[in-house]
Amino acid sequence: MEYKVKIKGTGMFVPEKILTNTDLSKMVETNDEWIFDRTGIRERRISNTEGGEFPSDMAYNATLDALKDANLEPNDIDMILFGSVTPDYKLPNTAVVLQQKLGITNHCASLDIAAACSGFVYGINMAQAMIKTGMMKNILVVGSEMLSREVNWEDRGTCILFGDGCGVSIIGRNEDADESDILSVHLGADGTGSEFFDQPIGGAIHPITTDHLENRTHFMQMKGREMFKVATRTLAQNARTVLEKANLKLEDVDWLVPHQANIRIIETTGKLLGIDPEKVIINIDKYANTSAATVPMAFHEAIKDGRIKRGDIVLFDAFGAGLTTGATLLRY
Numbered sequence: 001m002e003y004k005v006k007i008k009g010t011g012m013f014v015p016e017k018i019l020t021n022t023d024l025s026k027m028v029e030t031n032d033e034w035i036f037d038r039t040g041i042r043e044r045r046i047s048n049t050e051g052g053e054f055p056s057d058m059a060y061n062a063t064l065d066a067l068k069d070a071n072l073e074p075n076d077i078d079m080i081l082f083g084s085v086t087p088d089y090k091l092p093n094t095a096v097v098l099q100q101k102l103g104i105t106n107h108c109a110s111l112d113i114a115a116a117c118s119g120f121v122y123g124i125n126m127a128q129a130m131i132k133t134g135m136m137k138n139i140l141v142v143g144s145e146m147l148s149r150e151v152n153w154e155d156r157g158t159c160i161l162f163g164d165g166c167g168v169s170i171i172g173r174n175e176d177a178d179e180s181d182i183l184s185v186h187l188g189a190d191g192t193g194s195e196f197f198d199q200p201i202g203g204a205i206h207p208i209t210t211d212h213l214e215n216r217t218h219f220m221q222m223k224g225r226e227m228f229k230v231a232t233r234t235l236a237q238n239a240r241t242v243l244e245k246a247n248l249k250l251e252d253v254d255w256l257v258p259h260q261a262n263i264r265i266i267e268t269t270g271k272l273l274g275i276d277p278e279k280v281i282i283n284i285d286k287y288a289n290t291s292a293a294t295v296p297m298a299f300h301e302a303i304k305d306g307r308i309k310r311g312d313i314v315l316f317d318a319f320g321a322g323l324t325t326g327a328t329l330l331r332y
């Protein structure tokens, strides 16, 4: 027996502090025009380092909204999948921290997913498999990032691109008399491109030394051009793959919710696919690239402003460091 799967509730949280392109131009040699033209970004949110806006805090706030939306209680959650490359701690994992903050007492399985910007889509696709087979009933899938901690604020090639934020979805067994379901999924990775976007310092092989701190080599580093090329190819191919698996056509898709890394990547992908730009959800101007959080945040905003409605066909499409990638085709 296979169960139908439904996204029952969504939520998001972003820090209060806004960092505009003009603010950035006082920190590195850049300007609003360059950043907006090349990326579509106007501003991003930055977490308060005093507390209250760390990845687990943002996820806690976003989950309260998602639980209300889904009409569920914290103890109805059977599992937490927490997509993040900026966890609260190395140990314990942030999913467990969130379990405690939510007051969940059912000892639900709690796991972090380090798949970079594909983390949320990895989570949704893994969750739907466990729900379809009956192993789990409700899974909380999170994308929550505090990239402001890992960005080199002296490197104008990367610091302009990222921001902090969180989006969550509660995905569960569909026991309602409607057609909501996950129609097809795709997950993949290509390790040959891992050096395009990495952070090798600070792991087991290269613990951080004072040298690294002095030379600022412990932050994320990226080859922007290479990432750009792979991203557009991958996102377009992902979309074709999930459509083919579900035996649907691009015209059947009501909404494309792509990873928000760069407006030009999104537009190029759209052109490669031939999708109507009106069907593409974009919020990169307000939040920049929040890694695992971009897809659930964009999805949540488009539901709340009335664009995405129950019954619509929605396509999540993501890629990120690794290089990881994934797509989900669903009837909301």
Ligand SMILES: CC(C)(COP(=O)(O)OP(=O)(O)OC[C@H]1O[C@@H](n2cnc3c(N)ncnc32)[C@H](O)[C@@H]1OP(=O)(O)O)[C@@H](O)C(=O)NCCC(=O)NCCS
Pocket: 029, 030, 031, 034, 035, 038, 039, 117, 156, 157, 160, 197, 222, 223, 224, 225, 227, 228, 231, 261, 262, 265, 289, 319, 320, 321
């Ligand atoms: C990062 C990115 C915006 C850079 O745009 P680009 O057109 O590739 O620009 P380049 O890196 O080739 O740099 C072009 C010039 O702008 C300069 N430049 C770079 N960053 C700048 C900034 N913030 N402000 C002003 N000038 C900048 C460069 O120094 C270079 O100058 P030069 O020609 O004198 O050497 C773009 O490559 C990109 O978005 N890539 C994808 C990144 C991504 O998606 N990463 C996340 C994946 S999950």
